[in-house]
Amino acid sequence: MTTPHPIIEYTSQASWAMIEDKFSPYAKETLAKLITFYEEEILPARKLAHAQIPTDPVQRWQTVIPVIEELKVKAKKLGLWNLFLSKAHYPEHGVPLTNLEYAVMAELLGRGGHMAPQVVNCSAPDTGNMEVLAKYGTPEQQKKWLIPLLNGEIRSAFAMTEKHVASSDATNIRTSIRREGDEIVISGHKWWISGAGDPRTKLHIVMGKSDPNNKSTYNQQSVVLVPADAPGITIVRPMTVFGYDDAPEGHCEIIYENVRVPLGNLVLGWGKGFEIIQGRLGPGRIHHCMRSIGAAQEALDTMLRRVTDPSRKTFGKYLYEHGAVVAEIAKSRADIEAARLLVLSAALQIDKYQAKGALKEIGIAKFVVPSMALNVVDRAIQAFGAAGVSQDQELAGTWAGLRTLRIADGPDAVTVFSPLGWLTY
Numbered sequence: 001m002t003t004p005h006p007i008i009e010y011t012s013q014a015s016w017a018m019i020e021d022k023f024s025p026y027a028k029e030t031l032a033k034l035i036t037f038y039e040e041e042i043l044p045a046r047k048l049a050h051a052q053i054p055t056d057p058v059q060r061w062q063t064v065i066p067v068i069e070e071l072k073v074k075a076k077k078l079g080l081w082n083l084f085l086s087k088a089h090y091p092e093h094g095v096p097l098t099n100l101e102y103a104v105m106a107e108l109l110g111r112g113g114h115m116a117p118q119v120v121n122c123s124a125p126d127t128g129n130m131e132v133l134a135k136y137g138t139p140e141q142q143k144k145w146l147i148p149l150l151n152g153e154i155r156s157a158f159a160m161t162e163k164h165v166a167s168s169d170a171t172n173i174r175t176s177i178r179r180e181g182d183e184i185v186i187s188g189h190k191w192w193i194s195g196a197g198d199p200r201t202k203l204h205i206v207m208g209k210s211d212p213n214n215k216s217t218y219n220q221q222s223v224v225l226v227p228a229d230a231p232g233i234t235i236v237r238p239m240t241v242f243g244y245d246d247a248p249e250g251h252c253e254i255i256y257e258n259v260r261v262p263l264g265n266l267v268l269g270w271g272k273g274f275e276i277i278q279g280r281l282g283p284g285r286i287h288h289c290m291r292s293i294g295a296a297q298e299a300l301d302t303m304l305r306r307v308t309d310p311s312r313k314t315f316g317k318y319l320y321e322h323g324a325v326v327a328e329i330a331k332s333r334a335d336i337e338a339a340r341l342l343v344l345s346a347a348l349q350i351d352k353y354q355a356k357g358a359l360k361e362i363g364i365a366k367f368v369v370p371s372m373a374l375n376v377v378d379r380a381i382q383a384f385g386a387a388g389v390s391q392d393q394e395l396a397g398t399w400a401g402l403r404t405l406r407i408a409d410g411p412d413a414v415t416v417f418s419p420l421g422w423l424t425y
Contacts, residue, residue: 010035010108010297015340019100022348027101034080034105034120041071042112042119049115053247060247061197061238071119072152082130082150084122084287089354090134093142093150099283103290103347107340110294113394114246114401117291121152125194128284129156129205132223135279136268141225145203156203157196157228159254160277163189168411170277171217175208175256177224184224184266186232186259197238197250202228206256207273214271221273225265232259242400283355285409286362289343289369292405293336295398296373300332302395303380319383328383332376339365339372367412370405377402 023031045067052067054060075081083102087094097105109116117123126149133146148154165172175188188208195201203225210222226233234257238250268276306312307319307329319325346365349358377399381388389396406412 010111010294011104011340012337014337015344018341019104019344022098023101024096024098026096027098030079030083030097031101031105033078034083034108037075037078037080038108038112038116041074042116045071046112046115060245061250062199063248064200065248068115068118072121075120076152080120081152082121084127084283085130085134085150086351088351090131093130093134093146099286099347099350100344103286103344106287106290107294107297107343110291111298113295113398114249121150122287124284124287125158126156127287128280129158129203131283132205132267132276132280136272136276138264140264141267145225148202154202155195155198155200155249156205157193157201157252158280159190159193159196159204159206159226159256161190161192163191163253170207170221170274173207173209173221175206177206177208177210177222179210179263180260182263183260184263186224186226186256186261188256189254190256191236191251191253192239193252193254195249196228196235196252196254198248204228204233204254205267207277210270210273218274219271222270223267223273223276224261225267226256226259226261230259230261232257241404244397244400279355281409283350285366286343286346286350286355288405288409289339289365290347292369292373292402293340293343295402296332296336296339296376299373299377299380299395299398300329300336302393303329303332303383306380306383325383328379332379335372335376339369342368366410367406370402371412374399374402374406 049065049067052063052065054063082095083097083105085094086099086102087096088098106117106122109120109122114123130146130149133142133149137146145156149156160170160173161167162173162175165174167173175186175190178185186206186208190206193204196204204227205223206226207221207223209220211220214220234255236253236255238245238247238252241251307325310318312319314322342365346358346361349361355362377395381395381399384393384395387393
């Protein structure tokens with residue numbers, strides 16, 4: 001009798017049976033190592049990582065969390081590093097994993113909140129920014145920015161969303177990008193710029209309008225690499241999400257006022273902004289969905305532990321003995337399984353046809369998965385009662401992040417009706 005792969009403990013036997021033959025020996029070995037690393041290193045360190053973030057309102061934005069840096073060293077030695085970057089699409093810098101293989105790994109990482117993806121250098125917005133540089137960057141740009149990002153030496157931010165316009169339609173963005181001699185000058189007001197508060201962030205990838213009079217609204221934008229310490233950059237404030245500031249990374253409001261960078265910091269060419277964000281946000285969307293499946297499964301497992309706790313009885317019954325509770329568990333399990341298969345299908349389509357050839361599958365997953373995960377987390381919160389919305393459980397923070405994801409990388413309605421209407425976050 002064949003011993004089930006250990007991933008079945010973290011996903012479903014049905015899903016694994018469908019995709020096991022699509023996993024290379026290398027992928028299976030890597031997955032097994034990741035499971036062990038997650039159980040033995042990441043899980044025990046999660047509470048410590050949270051405790052190492054200062055409560056002081058200034059110091060919390062100047063902190064590099066020590067335990068995360070320690071685990072990054074261990075992960076890199078084990079080869080659990082940059083797992084998102086497929087060698088098939090990025091031969092020079094990628095790892096020999098397909099998007100389908102990474103999808104299963106990303107689900108596991110999604111169980112570990114913000115911390116787990118960071119430990120293996122697979123967290124947003126760096127993943128999307130590394131893909132931009134790997135796909136569109138010049139050798140000079142890659143040497144200066146991509147290699148340090150791949151090595152985990154620095155972090156980055158992607159600046160697209162704007163405060164005063166409906167930037168879910170990116171043709172509305174107003175940030176000015178213009179050429180003056182051998183320099184590019186950037187002026188604009190951005191917000192919800194993830195990662196901009198991190199003291200390790202050394203690069204902003206900025207999208208703006210470089211040719212507002214171009215007849216094609218999709219050739220008016222360009223993308224520029226901006227050093228985080230460039231004169232003229234003002235971080236106005238970190239934004240909060242339902243009260244969470246996500247320090248030290250944050251999601252910041254930023255003003256760029258006559259920021260000057262060399263002409264060589266232009267990515268791909270003038271008017272190529274939409275081509276770049278299409279290449280960036282397609283994979284980014286599906287990565288979020290992969291991790292959301294893991295967050296939902298973790299919430300369900302947390303709920304199961306709660307309702308089978310012998311110290312919890314209501315009206316003379318264990319919680320799991322109430323029919324309403326069992327129904328919620330069954331619904332959650334079915335919802336997760338359906339969404340998981342949707343995400344795996346989208347990942348397979350990306351492997352076959354790249355992100356551009358899988359826009360429909362990515363778009364469907366983008367508006368289905370976050371809402372599904374939200375519902376599962378909400379059911380888990382309900383099982384915990386008042387404790388579910390308190391700081392004693394991670395469920396409230398998970399819910400806040402997933403609710404935001406219904407807006408991030410494109411609000412649900414925009415994702416359905418326009419594959420070009422992206423809001424980055």
